[in-house]
Amino acid sequence: MTKQIVLGAFEEFTPNFISNAWSHELSDTSAFATLPYWQEMARELDEGGFDFLFLAEAIGYPMREDGSVPEAVVREAVQIPVHDPMLLVSGLAASTERLGFVVTTSTTAHHPNLNARAFTTLDHLTNGRIAWNIVTSDNQTALTRLLGHQGVTPHDERYRRATEFLELSLKLWEGGWEDDAVVYDKATRTYADPSKVHRTTHHGEYFDLDGYFTAIPSPQRTPFLLQAGTSPAGRAFAGRFAECVFIQDRDLPSAAANVADLRAKARANGRDGDDLKVLVSASVVVGSTEEEAARLRASVDASVSRASAAALFLGWSGVDLMAFPLDATLQEVQTEIGQSMLGVFQRGDASPTVAEILDQLTTTIPGLRITGTPESCADRLQEIVEETDLDGFLVEHTHGGPGAYRAFIEHVVPLLRQRGLLPEEPRTGSMRRRVLGHDSDRLPPGHPGHAFRPW
Structure with a gap:
């Protein structure tokens, strides 16, 4: 029986994200700060059968430990400007019928009470179409210099706080x-x-609270819980709490191993392994012929500079590639910031050189690359699911702007439906119902959230 997959669109409230190709001739992100720009995109995704729009977040911009900023950051719009994604969602929910929304917030930068109230509010306003992507904030230098945090919080301690x-x-x-x-x-x-x-009374290592929650229960109560990050600490956290995990493996055996390990960790926590779904990011370039698709892929790759790619990697991993010789590897490099991102390029004797990493980064930050005709793209997506047991894809735009997913929607989605990979009619209901396939909006049995009901 063919496994049905989940589809999300991978975006950030910025003119320049993931593909780093805002300067490509097909891109038009000049109006990114306006509501109509995102409404047009959301309506197209809604009508095109996507399950949700995933909004990443950047607390700050790429900077070195001493606070200095590569010139490419401002010049080429590398995570600056970036606006607040949470404020965007209610306007998009009012403009769509069924599309879900994933919003990223940080457990290192925010406070639980206000964050919980914000997500409950959005769960009401979207009628259960909201999910929280839980991150611990990789850009620790930005937290120190822009939010006044006292020094870098070690990686595993961030997960204890989370x-x-x-x-x-x-x-x-x-x-x-x-x-x-x-x-x-x-x-x-x-x-x-x-x-x-x-009354909730909590006196912990990081947080204190004594009083009542000021928001009434929403359709899902707890928003659907996503997590990005597959470091050992991240996997342990996901096995306990996450209902969906986002990975960025390009290597299919690694992706398959991640999927199996995450589900095993869920079962070890007394949960149903099928209640933890795993998605991978995928950059899909579609052409009417293989040659046309290859030309479009090459033109997108050529629009990205090494300097901007290195700056983005600095913000996500804490590692400044420009500080290393081009023939060096990152095998012995350590970071307290983006360990999952760095780990993608640490493969023992097979570790790529800095020059090779820069070449990869100019062809999108790690994620699967699929290029071809609608038929060959659908073939490849199906093969990936069958080889890895992945549950779906976060589709990266080829170029920026509201029409960035149009080719995928018009030419690939119908084939996925024909093959049974997508339902004939797009899914509806809460995020939890549509992703887990359950008949309830609430946390499933076995999730540790049930232990926090005193009544």
Whole structure:
């Protein structure tokens, strides 16, 4: 039986993301700061059968440990400008019928109470079409210099903080209000039954809270939980909490191993392994012929400079490639920032040189590359799913702008439907229903969130 996949579009609230090809002749991201720009994209994704729009986030821009900034960062718009994705979602939800939305926020940069309230608000406003992509913030230098944090937080400590952050969030979402707490009885002047609204008291290593959660329960209560990052600490965190994990492997055996390991970690935490879905990023270039697709791929690759690619890698990994000889490798390099990103290029004796890494980075940050006719692209996507047991793809735009996914929607999506990889009719309902395939909006049995209900 053919496995049905999930499709997301991979974006950031910036004129220049992932493909780094905003200067390509087909790109038009000049209006990225406006609502109509994103509404047009969201409507096209909605009508085209995508399950959700994934909005990444950058707390800051790429900078070195001393705070200096490569010139390419500002000149070529490498994570600057970048605007707040959370403020975009309600306008897009009102413009679409069924599209889901994934918003990224950081457990290192935010506070659980306000973050929980924001996601509950969006869950109400989208009628359950919201998900939280949980990150611990790779750009630690930006946190120090732009948000006043005291020094770099070690990688594994960030995950300890993230664990406490999420546990406190679950106390608020799952335990703050009982399902029938809101009475709305005018005759007795009772909006809510005080006996069914529970005080949350938490005094932990990183956070303190003593009081009531100020937002009423939303359709999902807890937003659908995604996570990016496959370091050992990240995998352990995902096995306990994540309902969906986003990986960036280009090597299919590595992707398959990641999928199996993540599901095994979920089962080790008493969860159903099928309640943890795994997606991979994929840059898909479609042409009417193989030659046309190859020419488009080459033109997109040629529009990216080494300097901008190195700057983006610096922001995501903390490693300044321009500080190394071109024939060096990163095998012995260590970082407290983006360990998953760095790990992609640490493969023992097979580790690529800095020159080879720069060449790869100018052809998109690591993720699968698929180039060809609609038929060959559909073939490759199907092969990837069959070889890895992946559950779907975060599709990267080929070039920037609202029409960036049009070729994929018009030419590849119909073939995926014909092959049974996508449903005949696009999925509807909450993010949890559409991604996990459950008949409930709420956290599935076995998820640790259930332990935070005191009632």
